[in-house]
Amino acid sequence: MTARAGRAPGPEVDTLIIGAGLSGLVAARRLIAAGLTVRVLDKGRSVGGRLATRRMAGAVVDHGAQFFTVRSESLAAQVDDWTSRDLVRVWCNGFDGEDGHPRYIGTAGMNSLAKDLATGVDVRAPAMAVATRFDDLGHWEVTTDDGTVHRSRCLLSTAPVPQSFSLVFESVDGLPREVFDADYDRTLGLLVVLDGPSALAPPGGMQQPLPGVAFVADNALKGISPVPALTLHADPAWSLERWDADPDGVESELHGLAEPFIGSAGIVEAQVKRWRFATPRAPWSERCWIDEPTRLVLGGDAFAGPRFEGAWESGIAAAEAVVTLCR
Ligand SMILES: Cc1cc2nc3c(=O)[nH]c(=O)nc-3n(C[C@H](O)[C@H](O)[C@H](O)COP(=O)(O)OP(=O)(O)OC[C@H]3O[C@@H](n4cnc5c(N)ncnc54)[C@H](O)[C@@H]3O)c2cc1C
Structure with missing residues (x-):
């Protein structure tokens, strides 16, 4: 599926896509189905x-x-389609009582859905786009951090907009400043593998359970991890306030937030994310x-909502849009 950066870029493609997150991969599949050639960096x-799953100390953690x-x-x-191949299932229908709306998960973690979408797609990773140029012949050149120059007729960037902006602003007139000035909320998170059950009750997820906590999940109760492991996401205000603080102090404060959900279990391993x-x-x-x-x-x-x-x-x-532009 993936090829290492540093390989020859191969022939020019119809479309280069910067970003192999969900947006970039969905676009890639649609473009390939429309008969276009695509390379994703x-x-x-x-x-x-942001569909990220980590394996640590025997646990599987989204x-x-x-x-x-x-x-x-x-x-x-x-x-x-994913359900028929056992890649997706319903976790629950709400965290604070049932509201009738299914919450879906990747049965092997959320990242497995990205991997499935990437099957058969020419993805180069790691390959960081560091410069782009729209040349005199009307083609895009994208240079990656290993010095490789990739060429295409169309360019789609799905990187966070400030990063997209810094890559393309020299080639394009009229980029709307409002969207590129829009900031992103930050998230500080803690992943904790436990030696026994957590203090969470089924279904194993809680939204805003305590001040400072946006979400906490037990990946075992969720059904993706063979051993108990918590994911805790601090809320945007809590995260912003501590973003530049001493990392050891932040880790210790995150442990403080996680304590009520760890209960009497012991910590096998913990990581800050x-x-x-x-x-x-402010989505466009x-x-x-x-x-x-x-x-x-x-x-x-x-561009279409932060989820x-x-x-x-x-x-x-x-x-x-790319299919229309490439015609
Ligand atoms: C902590 C957290 C919790 C979340 N929880 C939920 C949830 O429960 N439910 C939900 O629906 N959504 C949730 N989301 C949001 C969801 O994950 C995102 O909306 C979605 O995954 C975004 O996909 P994307 O393709 O737009 O961006 P991304 O997934 O960010 O993809 C962009 C890609 O661009 C790449 N990139 C950036 N710059 C360059 C460059 N210069 N060169 C090459 N590549 C580059 C990045 O590596 C990245 O892979 C959560 C997000 C976070 C961070």
């Missing part, structure tokens, strides 16, 4: 972006997105942003 070691909901027909069709671009604060009103003269499209959850569903919808809209 991601700075991470593997695909998924440390980015915890679950997703489904409203659109296109996502419902994908969920039917920092998400600088966790949640776009369109599902993607299109610059026709340069055949550039920007997508990602900053799995938003990233999905933006990826689809971005692919439709």
Whole structure:
């Protein structure tokens, strides 16, 4: 599925996609289905972006997105396919009582859904885009951090918008400043593998259970981990206040937040996780942003809503835009 950066870039493609998160991968699949050639570049070691699952001390821990909901027909069709292959199942229908809306999870963790979408897609990872150029012949060049230059007719960037902006602003007139000035909320998180059951009750997830905590989950109760392991996400205000603080102090404060959920279990291993671009604060009103003269499209959850569903919808809209631009 993935190829190491540093390989020859291969022939020019119709579309280069920066970002192998959900948006970029959904777009890639749609473009391939439309008969276009695609290459996806991601700075991470593997695909998924904020669909992130970590293996630690025998546990399986989702440390980015915890679950997703489904409203659109296109996502419902994908969920039917994933369900039929046992890649997705319903975790619960609400955390504070049932509200009738299923919360879906990847049965092997959320990252497995990104890996499934990446199957058969030319993904280069790790390959960080460090510069782009729209050349005199009307083609895009994207240089990655190993010095490789990739070429394409269209460019789709699904990186967080400040990063997309810094990559393309020299080539494109009229980028709307409002969207690029929009900041993202940050998230500080703690992953804790336990030697016994946590203090959470089924279904094993709680939204805003205490001041400072946005979400806490027991990955064993959720059904993805063979051993008890907590994911705790601090809320945006708590995270921002401590973002630049001493890391040891932050870790100790995160342990303090997690204590009521750990109960009497012992800690086998703990890790702090920092998400600088966790949640776009003010999503753009369109599902993607299109610059026709340069055949550039920007997508990602900053355009269609700060969730799995938003990233999905933006990826689809971005692919439709690229198909039109590539005609
Ligand atoms: C802590 C946390 C909890 C969340 N919980 C939920 C939840 O429970 N339910 C839900 O629906 N949503 C949740 N979300 C939101 C959800 O994860 C995102 O909306 C969605 O995954 C975003 O997908 P994306 O493709 O737009 O962006 P990303 O997943 O961020 O993908 C962008 C990709 O671009 C890559 N990239 C960036 N810069 C470059 C570069 N220069 N060169 C190459 N690659 C680059 C990154 O490595 C990344 O892989 C959560 C997010 C976080 C952080």
